[in-house]
Amino acid sequence: MKTIPTLGEILQAQGVSRRGFMKYCAATASLLALPPAMVPRIANALEQARRPSVIWLSFQECTGCTESLTRSSSPTLEGLIFDSISLDYHHTLQAASGDAAEAARHAAMQENMGQYLVLVDGSIPMGNPGFSTIAGISNYDMLMETIEGAAAVVAIGSCAAFGGIPGANPNPTGAVSVQDLVKDKPVVNVPGCPPIPMVITAVLAQFLTFGQLPDLDIHGRPMAFFGQTIHDRCYRRPFYEQGKFADTFDDEGARKGWCLFKLGCKGPITYNACATVKWNAGTSFPIESGHPCLGCSEPGFWDKGGFYAPLSTGKFDSGEKLAGAAVAGVALGAAAAVAGRRRQAKYTKEA
Amino acid sequence: MDLLDFARGPALQVAAYIFVAGIIWRLVGIIMLKEKPEFSDPRKPGGFMAALKVIYTRSFTAAPFKRATLYPKMLGYVLHIGFFVVILLFVPHIVFFEGFLGFDWPGLPNNAIYLAGVATVVSGLALLVRRLTNPVLKLISNFDDYFSWFVTMLPIVTGLIMPVRMGVRYETLLAIHILSVAVLMIWLPFGKLGHSFLVFVTRGTTGMVFERRGAKT
Numbered sequence: 046m047k048t049i050p051t052l053g054e055i056l057q058a059q060g061v062s063r064r065g066f067m068k069y070c071a072a073t074a075s076l077l078a079l080p081p082a083m084v085p086r087i088a089n090a091l092e093q094a095r096r097p098s099v100i101w102l103s104f105q106e107c108t109g110c111t112e113s114l115t116r117s118s119s120p121t122l123e124g125l126i127f128d129s130i131s132l133d134y135h136h137t138l139q140a141a142s143g144d145a146a147e148a149a150r151h152a153a154m155q156e157n158m159g160q161y162l163v164l165v166d167g168s169i170p171m172g173n174p175g176f177s178t179i180a181g182i183s184n185y186d187m188l189m190e191t192i193e194g195a196a197a198v199v200a201i202g203s204c205a206a207f208g209g210i211p212g213a214n215p216n217p218t219g220a221v222s223v224q225d226l227v228k229d230k231p232v233v234n235v236p237g238c239p240p241i242p243m244v245i246t247a248v249l250a251q252f253l254t255f256g257q258l259p260d261l262d263i264h265g266r267p268m269a270f271f272g273q274t275i276h277d278r279c280y281r282r283p284f285y286e287q288g289k290f291a292d293t294f295d296d297e298g299a300r301k302g303w304c305l306f307k308l309g310c311k312g313p314i315t316y317n318a319c320a321t322v323k324w325n326a327g328t329s330f331p332i333e334s335g336h337p338c339l340g341c342s343e344p345g346f347w348d349k350g351g352f353y354a355p356l357s358t359g360k361f362d363s364g365e366k367l368a369g370a371a372v373a374g375v376a377l378g379a380a381a382a383v384a385g386r387r388r389q390a391k392y393t394k395e396a
Numbered sequence: 397m398d399l400l401d402f403a404r405g406p407a408l409q410v411a412a413y414i415f416v417a418g419i420i421w422r423l424v425g426i427i428m429l430k431e432k433p434e435f436s437d438p439r440k441p442g443g444f445m446a447a448l449k450v451i452y453t454r455s456f457t458a459a460p461f462k463r464a465t466l467y468p469k470m471l472g473y474v475l476h477i478g479f480f481v482v483i484l485l486f487v488p489h490i491v492f493f494e495g496f497l498g499f500d501w502p503g504l505p506n507n508a509i510y511l512a513g514v515a516t517v518v519s520g521l522a523l524l525v526r527r528l529t530n531p532v533l534k535l536i537s538n539f540d541d542y543f544s545w546f547v548t549m550l551p552i553v554t555g556l557i558m559p560v561r562m563g564v565r566y567e568t569l570l571a572i573h574i575l576s577v578a579v580l581m582i583w584l585p586f587g588k589l590g591h592s593f594l595v596f597v598t599r600g601t602t603g604m605v606f607e608r609r610g611a612k613t
Contacts, residue, residue: 357488378424
């Protein structure tokens with residue numbers, strides 16, 4: 046019988062120090078808003094955990110989510126943990142292809158029935174099965190078959206979580222999200238375009254530690270990471286309160302790092318951990334680089350008006366309809382005046 | 397389409413159509429009415445300057461009534477000035493206006509806006525209490541007065557709640573705030589809030605008529 050190494054053994058074999066591992070556990074506890082007393086429990090649980098089988102399905106996507114996780118500038122502990130506990134099937138990363146790859150997926154499902162996790166990136170086209178297939182299998186069929194024995198499903202990225210860019214108006218492929226189709230399994234959404242790698246591994250870490258998925262918000266996202274808006278945690282927030290804004294990307298306000306609200310920042314309505322966890326090993330996040338938040342972790346972010354249209358602008362049609370309303374007002378006013386003049390004439394006569 | 401998209405899109409759009417059509421309807425309907433017949437020769441021409449004079453002088457209370465009307469008059473000024481400070485000098489609002497006017501103007505820091513908003517709400521509440529406790533005022537008040545007060549206060553209150561949240565998600569509060577503005581825009585041309593665009597028309601007309609009749613203005 047195959048001996049499955051524990052996560053602790055895998056990390057030890059890869060040269061991860063005890064100190065480094067404990068730092069990761071402390072960071073994970075902090076991110077999940079757990080008390081410091083939980084750090085040893087997380088460490089113990091992760092060390093003892095046998096690697097759960099993870100099947101990663103990629104549907105209508107750009108591979109950005111996978112890139113986000115695998116193309117970090119230097120190998121991170123969360124990357125190592127992710128690599129260690131996952132990926133019995135990932136058709137972008139695995140060497141096998143075609144029937145051999147599918148056989149691996151089926152084998153992983155059989156061996157871990159009821160216990161494996163399914164990670165999905167990309168939306169599922171419902172317009173025509175032929176829009177997106179893997180080994181001749183439609184995305185829908187592959188998803189429904191794979192989740193049958195899954196313990197839970199994690200939708201990675203905004204396409205899997207909400208339909209994303211493939212689902213943007215006019216949604217030519219009839220793209221839907223994972224939660225639109227999966228009703229009888231727990232679904233966790235980790236949206237973002239791409240999502241923050243640490244968030245993905247923290248969700249998995251919580252699952253390994255406590256055997257349960259994190260608390261979710263109204264959009265099925267882990268509260269610990271998606272509980273606050275970018276605006277609330279943004280280091281440029283004081284400038285918003287002071288009424289100091291960048292009007293263009295190269296004006297004095299932009300150079301001084303003032304608030305990007307006028308340049309279309311969607312931070313006030315975007316729930317994500319970018320402003321705290323940040324990207325590229327904690328280097329920065331888009332606003333820190335001088336670009337407004339696009340709101341990529343929100344449902345339908347692609348269709349919320351222009352990226353650079355300020356949040357407080359209305360989404361009006363052309364002025365023609367407004368001109369039509371004005372003409373209608375003139376007509377109604379004239380009709381009212383005619384009626385008024387008749388009344389006036391009547392009273393004048395009576396007088 | 398979520399609630400915020402609905403508020404920013406169709407709701408605001410329909411409100412804008414009704415707002416524009418309603419104001420023009422009211423103005424054209426009044427301006428095109430026949431002037432009342434004059435039964436004596438005009439003492440003075442009663443021109444544009446007469447209109448301007450009354451527009452200015454009616455901004456202040458006549459001497460005999462100054463003491464009696466000081467309290468509501470003060471509250472009225474605070475309410476109106478506060479309201480316009482909030483609408484016109486809060487930067488996200490300026491950005492909204494810039495969206496269709498094509499130009500902007502300097503705004504105030506948010507704390508100044510919050511202060512103006514709170515002053516507006518407090519003065520509005522004080523005026524409502526006065527309306528409910530003054531027997532004469534209560535007698536002559538109708539649905540229009542109370543509903544106009546409600547739709548005026550609603551955008552200010554929902555706007556003030558936004559930075560506090562009170563457990564409600566920001567996008568939901570923003571949607572409610574925008575919807576409350578849409579309600580205000582729809583009601584404004586038809587109720588007593590019509591004074592916002594009729595006040596100078598009616599004062600000016602009064603000034604012209606009074607001067608022709610030789611009344612002191």
